[in-house]
Amino acid sequence: MKHKYSVFITVLFCVFIFGFGIVLLASPSRDFSEQENRFLAQFKAPTLDTLRSGEFMEDFEDYVTDQFPLRDGWIQLKALAERALGKQENNKVYFGTDGQTLFAQYTIPTQEDLAQRVGFVNKLADNVDVPVYFALIPDKSWAWATLLPANAPNVDDGSAIENAQAMCGDNVTYIDLRTILTEESSAFYRTDHHWTTMGAQLAFQRLMSEMGLARPMETEDLLGLSYQGLPYTQVSDSFYGTTWSSSGAGWIKPDSICTVIPEGGTQGHVTVTGYPEGTPVESSLYHPEKLEVKDKYAYFLGGNQPLCVIQNPDAEGGKLLVVRDSYCDSLAPFLAEAFQEVHLFDLRYNNMSLKQYVADNEIDQVLVLYSGSNFNTDRNLFKLGQ
Amino acid sequence: MIFSSPYFLFLYFPLVLLLYYISPLKWRNLVLLVVNLIFYGWGEPVYVLIMFLSIAIDYSHGRMVTRCKDRGNDKGARMAVASSVVFNLLLLGFFKYWNFIAGSLAAVGAGFLPVIERLPMPGGDSIPFTLPIGISFYTFQTMSYTIDVYRGDAKCQKNIITFGTFVTLFPQLIAGPIIKYKDLDEQLEHRDHSFEKFASGVQRFTIGACKKVLLANALGPLWDVYLATPGEQLTTLGAWLGIAAFSLQLYFDFSGYSDMAIGLGRMLGFEFLENFNYPYISKSASEFWRRWHISLGSWFREYLYFPLGGSRVGKGRMVFNLLVVWAATGIWHGASWNFLLWGLYWFVWIGMEKLFLGKWLDKVPGWLTHVYGIIVAVVGWAIFAVEDFSAMGPYLAAMFGFGAGMLDADFLYYLRNYLPILVIAIVAATPLAAGIWRRLPERVRQIAFPVLMMAGLVLTTAYLVDGTYNPFLYFRF
Numbered sequence: 001m002k003h004k005y006s007v008f009i010t011v012l013f014c015v016f017i018f019g020f021g022i023v024l025l026a027s028p029s030r031d032f033s034e035q036e037n038r039f040l041a042q043f044k045a046p047t048l049d050t051l052r053s054g055e056f057m058e059d060f061e062d063y064v065t066d067q068f069p070l071r072d073g074w075i076q077l078k079a080l081a082e083r084a085l086g087k088q089e090n091n092k093v094y095f096g097t098d099g100q101t102l103f104a105q106y107t108i109p110t111q112e113d114l115a116q117r118v119g120f121v122n123k124l125a126d127n128v129d130v131p132v133y134f135a136l137i138p139d140k141s142w143a144w145a146t147l148l149p150a151n152a153p154n155v156d157d158g159s160a161i162e163n164a165q166a167m168c169g170d171n172v173t174y175i176d177l178r179t180i181l182t183e184e185s186s187a188f189y190r191t192d193h194h195w196t197t198m199g200a201q202l203a204f205q206r207l208m209s210e211m212g213l214a215r216p217m218e219t220e221d222l223l224g225l226s227y228q229g230l231p232y233t234q235v236s237d238s239f240y241g242t243t244w245s246s247s248g249a250g251w252i253k254p255d256s257i258c259t260v261i262p263e264g265g266t267q268g269h270v271t272v273t274g275y276p277e278g279t280p281v282e283s284s285l286y287h288p289e290k291l292e293v294k295d296k297y298a299y300f301l302g303g304n305q306p307l308c309v310i311q312n313p314d315a316e317g318g319k320l321l322v323v324r325d326s327y328c329d330s331l332a333p334f335l336a337e338a339f340q341e342v343h344l345f346d347l348r349y350n351n352m353s354l355k356q357y358v359a360d361n362e363i364d365q366v367l368v369l370y371s372g373s374n375f376n377t378d379r380n381l382f383k384l385g386q
Numbered sequence: 387m388i389f390s391s392p393y394f395l396f397l398y399f400p401l402v403l404l405l406y407y408i409s410p411l412k413w414r415n416l417v418l419l420v421v422n423l424i425f426y427g428w429g430e431p432v433y434v435l436i437m438f439l440s441i442a443i444d445y446s447h448g449r450m451v452t453r454c455k456d457r458g459n460d461k462g463a464r465m466a467v468a469s470s471v472v473f474n475l476l477l478l479g480f481f482k483y484w485n486f487i488a489g490s491l492a493a494v495g496a497g498f499l500p501v502i503e504r505l506p507m508p509g510g511d512s513i514p515f516t517l518p519i520g521i522s523f524y525t526f527q528t529m530s531y532t533i534d535v536y537r538g539d540a541k542c543q544k545n546i547i548t549f550g551t552f553v554t555l556f557p558q559l560i561a562g563p564i565i566k567y568k569d570l571d572e573q574l575e576h577r578d579h580s581f582e583k584f585a586s587g588v589q590r591f592t593i594g595a596c597k598k599v600l601l602a603n604a605l606g607p608l609w610d611v612y613l614a615t616p617g618e619q620l621t622t623l624g625a626w627l628g629i630a631a632f633s634l635q636l637y638f639d640f641s642g643y644s645d646m647a648i649g650l651g652r653m654l655g656f657e658f659l660e661n662f663n664y665p666y667i668s669k670s671a672s673e674f675w676r677r678w679h680i681s682l683g684s685w686f687r688e689y690l691y692f693p694l695g696g697s698r699v700g701k702g703r704m705v706f707n708l709l710v711v712w713a714a715t716g717i718w719h720g721a722s723w724n725f726l727l728w729g730l731y732w733f734v735w736i737g738m739e740k741l742f743l744g745k746w747l748d749k750v751p752g753w754l755t756h757v758y759g760i761i762v763a764v765v766g767w768a769i770f771a772v773e774d775f776s777a778m779g780p781y782l783a784a785m786f787g788f789g790a791g792m793l794d795a796d797f798l799y800y801l802r803n804y805l806p807i808l809v810i811a812i813v814a815a816t817p818l819a820a821g822i823w824r825r826l827p828e829r830v831r832q833i834a835f836p837v838l839m840m841a842g843l844v845l846t847t848a849y850l851v852d853g854t855y856n857p858f859l860y861f862r863f
Contacts, residue, residue, distance in 0.1 A: 014403070085604075
């Protein structure tokens with residue numbers, strides 16, 4: 001190499017490594033990543049203790065990666081490179097063959113593990129004197145299997161749900177939701193793991209007919225296009241879900257969020273009491289302020305909380321307790337139409353005894369409703385039997 | 387600290403360059419010693435003490451050997467060499483093999499050695515008993531130093547700072563190449579710094595970073611899938627796909643790291659010896675080991691095989707010598723029985739080649755010897771990579787047709803997804819690309835190089851910042 005050329009290469013390399021290093025140190029730190037929907041690591045000054053234990057070094061490595069200049073751009077560049085190399089997945093997310101749908105990978109539990117999990121539901125049914133219903137929401141990869149890359153391995157093939165159903169005890173009534181969340185329906189968000197309001201409505205109709213509270217439906221309702229003649233309205237057209245966040249797939253269009261039941265319910269008397277911090281606060285079915293942030297799904301009921309109680313004096317059904325995950329947030333407005341009281345109980349944040357709760361609140365029936373993927377992996381299910 | 391990380395590339399290394407090049411020449415070894423210790427202490431600060439101990443003991447043993455030799459006291463010199471070798475082997479033996487030996491003894495009912503989980507520290511604290519990073523590499527380097535001083539192959543280093551710089555030199559500290567003191571002593575005293583050398587270091591470092599981050603890290607998840615597949619579900623083609631991915635991952639991981647080490651060394655004025663030379667084009671087991679991890683093979687040859695008599699002895703003795711060397715090579719790679727088995731596996735092939743197979747291989751067509759060479763290496767990796775014996779059997783069985791059929795849907799998915807990167811990796815494991823590059827006109831190369839270099843650095847950065855998969859395989863050796 002000639003001298004001048006070597007100088008050029010040396011300078012090019014040094015500008016690259018010094019440049020990003022200096023920008024990293026000089027630019028202000030971001031607190032939160034909208035794209036990844038999480039708080040980013042911050043610089044923590046070392047102390048003698050954190051230096052000796054190595055804690056400082058670990059924190060510092062996270063800080064550098066999280067605060068790296070143009071972080072979102074680098075992540076998207078990596079996803080693009082993976083796609084250009086012919087990969088059908090990135091960061092455990094499958095790219096759908098339509099180019100616009102993302103699937104989070106799904107874990108099929110072993111038979112023993114699943115039996116233990118269903119065992120907790122059976123235990124709950126043995127503990128209480130009221131009817132216990134159990135339903136698992138099939139994964140998007142089951143409902144929309146035709147959009148999956150060919151032979152994709154980590155997907156919901158329906159077997160876990162079928163096995164769970166077979167493992168249910170005599171005191172548990174299983175409600176199969178697999179037939180209603182189908183290929184044609186817009187039951188799921190393309191960029192998020194949750195079901196859409198349409199998906200929730202379809203499930204609601206099935207749950208009610210199985211629980212003996214069937215109500216007259218119009219044809220449009222049955223397709224999940226309206227609710228008792230009420231049309232759907234779009235509240236957001238810029239929802240990027242959690243699956244999109246992990247995928248880095250910047251080329252995907254955002255989802256829209258729709259609702260059908262108005263705030264306060266169709267009769268206007270629905271009240272919501274939330275327990276976001278464990279104490280009761282007045283809440284609502286919808287939280288429009290959440291449409292301004294990244295995690296727009298929190299529009300429904302305001303996001304995760306240990307307990308939420310919804311009351312509707314106009315409804316005919318009694319008191320329903322739902323042991324649930326976040327899919328239930330968008331189902332809640334429908335349930336409120338049918339029951340005078342709906343108690344939404346989230347085991348992840350709530351350690352109260354279910355047996356006691358059912359007795360104390362004179363619950364009439366219990367529904368255990370989980371998405372298959374959460375049911376297969378959640379570590380709090382043992383609390384069902386407490 | 388590892389090279390393939392944003393904090394190394396964009397903070398630590400620029401800082402090292404800055405401090406190094408603003409310092410006057412005579413201070414540069416001291417600057418290097420300080421930054422080396424920061425580099426080493428980053429992962430486990432307390433283990434820097436082992437480094438100090440290692441430097442002090444080997445430095446003083448070097449001085450002792452020289453003093454004894456100067457006084458014509460050969461016995462004393464030999465004692466000093468032996469003491470240094472014993473110290474280094476004890477250090478390595480304690481940290482690397484204690485729990486393995488204790489556990490193995492307990493497994494046969496002789497559990498008189500306690501398994502250590504935490505090391506007590508002064509002041510009542512304790513730290514987890516983990517393998518100090520790079521200990522397999524630097525104990526070998528310092529051992530060769532005293533031996534070479536005794537043999538007269540190396541001069542004794544009287545300056546403890548210079549010696550400390552050699553022991554801790556960060557580019558090759560944690561994963562080699564294993565550098566002998568005699569190859570480096572002149573460079574430690576005096577080395578040239580030039581833009582030409584720096585630019586060639588940049589080139590080498592970028593190639594290494596791309597090999598590690600873009601190829602090895604990309605192939606790793608494929609191997610992880612097949613390693614995690616239960617034996618009864620493994621198909622024949624799946625097992626081969628998995629082990630092919632591992633073979634390429636390990637090569638690009640380790641040789642990429644060596645390239646980065648050589649590149650970083652050049653940027654600081656050092657010239658290290660090569661560690662890899664396209665091992666997967668070998669035509670025999672013996673040739674593979676002349677091309678794979680060259681510095682380790684040559685270390686064992688020089689300090690173990692030759693002293694035992696090498697090949698210039700009777701056939702029986704030669705076989706014994708090979709057995710010792712390959713058992714040692716195997717167990718050096720990790721404190722686990724499968725590594726010993728893997729070493730013995732190479733002993734069998736290399737022993738057979740020395741006795742009769744080599745003559746046969748000379749007579750068969752070239753392509754067939756390539757097939758032989760690659761299959762021996764790849765099957766060996768299955769023993770190397772599947773540490774659990776209860777999984778290794780089924781894995782090898784599946785490779786040889788006793789699995790759950792030929793292929794399944796998973797295999798088709800993974801083949802479809804990994805085929806492009808596999809093809810790129812296979813081509814990159816041969817001298818083809820380098821050959822084409824050399825044949826390009828000078829003018830084209832001059833324009834293409836900075837473009838490719840920046841593309842490589844930018845993509846590497848993207849994968850590092852995304853950072854979902856960045857293990858380093860040779861870290862534990």
